[in-house]
Amino acid sequence: MKYYFDWICPPSRAIYLLLKVNNVPFEGFVVSLKRSEHLEESFKSVNRFQRLPCINVDGYQLAESVAIYKYLCKTFLPVIENYNPQLPKEKALVDEYLEWQANNIRLGGAMYFKTQWMFPKLLKSEANIEEVSTFKYVMENSLDTIEDVWLADPNKTFLVSDKISFADIMACVDLEQIRITGYNPFENRPKLEKMWKNVKALTNPFYDEAHEVCYKMGLNKPKL
């Protein structure tokens, strides 16, 4: 299996972590989104949609992080055992999170990062205050929903149960994207911070390896 990804892309890091913590064999290729390498004509033979992250297994192409996660669950037993609950009702809650996050913390967090940090750096200009505040609202609302609804049950350390799942990994890669900007998502959100610390502890040293680029970008290497 060949895996194509970029460290700056949150779902790329999520799949990378899933592969590493489960010891799935793969050959990794970093493709630079910044240099639009995924849009080069030759990349069409890797992925027909020219999207990252993606896998290519002897010519079989698959993009979209949740689809890749599901495929890994079907084809690699360790992923099933460790990061994908088997009870249908718990499994469905992981699916619910993975769908929910796309229009909530992913949208808000990634766009807050882009408008507040990335675009101003690239364009050497002031941030567009209106855009930043729109996405900050979505982001903070999503973070509050994770703290108050997803993590409401005091018996659950993680988003879906008392065991880590791919949902928690997806949440943490989004948190790290937000942290690059200097925003602290854990202020007044103690359950979120606890979940994040637990995910880090369970997935290191791969967690820090996957986020090295983020830490450098934010110059906010976290103290643990």
Next chain:
Amino acid sequence: MKYYFDWICPPSRAIYLLLKVNNVPFEGFVVSLKRSEHLEESFKSVNRFQRLPCINVDGYQLAESVAIYKYLCKTFLPVIENYNPQLPKEKALVDEYLEWQANNIRLGGAMYFKTQWMFPKLLKSEANIEEVSTFKYVMENSLDTIEDVWLADPNKTFLVSDKISFADIMACVDLEQIRITGYNPFENRPKLEKMWKNVKALTNPFYDEAHEVCYKMGLNKPKL
């Protein structure tokens, strides 16, 4: 199983169709998004996120259409047999479509419908041309990708294989949302039209039942 939905919401119609064509027993409740019935305090006991569509099975709450589809596949055998391919590589392509569509035809189509048709009707004002053209671009780009990439293989009548799947149903409910506005998604897209006709033929009379509200809104009851 109790199912809460609104006819005007494309994923609501998709799950409704999946339930009906597979003869899954359920009790259905229409919840008006227009009247914000899902945001009433009492609806929190139905779904903690107050989102549609959602199911409630003896108190077990689940929202997000793809998560509901996955849950039905796990719990109702007919859904597995008819609308969810069993080969891991085909199943993954259905998952890939279901994730891809969210930021493509769903985003473009639903927002084109809202900005071009719904907001002007509700607010009794002119459409915001800039907004409409932004979403029209996303929508047309997505429709072209379905025609040229998803349906590229002449041996496949449907999005993933030569058999209908939930991906095709999801595509068609989005097409109907677009058709309300009077836009014809099938112009110069013959493979898309063929797929849509096949989905209709295989899912009627439920397809027309689920889209009665759309047909009336668009006054464009299709001739077949």
